[in-house]
Amino acid sequence: MRLVHERWNPWRDLARLQHDVQRLARHNRPADAEYPPFNVYQNAEEVVLTSVAPGLDPAGIDLEVGADAVTVRGQRPVWSPEPGQSETVEFSRTLKLPFPVDSQSAEAGYERGVLTIRLRRPVSQQSRKVPVAAG
Incomplete structure (x- = not known):
């Protein structure tokens, strides 16, 4: 039997521990139910969802828009x-929307690690200004 002396490297051991903890965390909860995190902004005409999600392949992002929900699927490194x-x-990840949207006018983009989704309200639900005639 031959003994090999390996120099102790605390950074390597710390990296292995971090990897093991991440692996355990992935197996003990639903598959990233909170990933990617989203910010949701709305105004009278649309709702905008943004997410900082670096490293994604835009071609591999599957985006499904329903009348009142958005589902984002893919793979991340x-x-x-x-x-x-x-x-x-x-x-x-599925997000419930604050109001019904027109899924046909949905737009999505991914630039510099930020996913942006724009969803417009149906024309029938948008508010409009009505001029008041004097006289």
């Missing part, structure tokens, strides 16, 4: 302590 190894994990 996960950090691995081993050099040259990359992992991905699937995610799916």
